Amino acid sequence: MLIKEGSILRLHEKGLHRIDNIYIDCVGGQTYDVWVEITDLDTNKQDKMPAFIILGLINNCQLYPQEQEESMKKYHESVNKKIEAVYTSVWDNGLELEGKCIYHPSIKTVTDFGDSGCNVEDGTLVDEYVTLPDGTVLREKDGVTFEY
Numbered sequence: 001m002l003i004k005e006g007s008i009l010r011l012h013e014k015g016l017h018r019i020d021n022i023y024i025d026c027v028g029g030q031t032y033d034v035w036v037e038i039t040d041l042d043t044n045k046q047d048k049m050p051a052f053i054i055l056g057l058i059n060n061c062q063l064y065p066q067e068q069e070e071s072m073k074k075y076h077e078s079v080n081k082k083i084e085a086v087y088t089s090v091w092d093n094g095l096e097l098e099g100k101c102i103y104h105p106s107i108k109t110v111t112d113f114g115d116s117g118c119n120v121e122d123g124t125l126v127d128e129y130v131t132l133p134d135g136t137v138l139r140e141k142d143g144v145t146f147e148y
Helices: 053-060 065-079
Strands: 008-011 016-026 030-040 046-050 061-063 083-092 096-104 107-112 127-130
Touching: none
Parallel strands: none
Antiparallel strands: 008 016, 008 061, 016 030, 030 046, 083 096, 083 127, 096 107
16 A cells, blocks of 8 residues: 555544645654654644554555545645635724735735725834634734735
């Protein structure tokens, strides 16, 4: 059985998992450690674990090549997903400006800011956040970056 990035496995009775990344740490040209990053396809929860744990489970797992193509398609769709949202900037002079933007959930980045129509050269930005269509508000403390 060949297991590589993108392979779909059923590990024990834990459901289907996709191998997302395989990391090999080398020191002085010698393999030091091997890590595997997996995604539980039922919960979308990601985990990273030493490869020996996965290898220990291989005897009790099954490979699902038919589901692999569909899973990879869904994975690429989620990576390329863009959400139209509202960017809000709050300034020290009390001004609060809103404009359209695009939120990229897979990389937690806000881009393509719309013009708010205001000039705030004399103010200092004190807060900024993005509001998603479902009302969720995300800030830098939530891991979001703003690419102006």
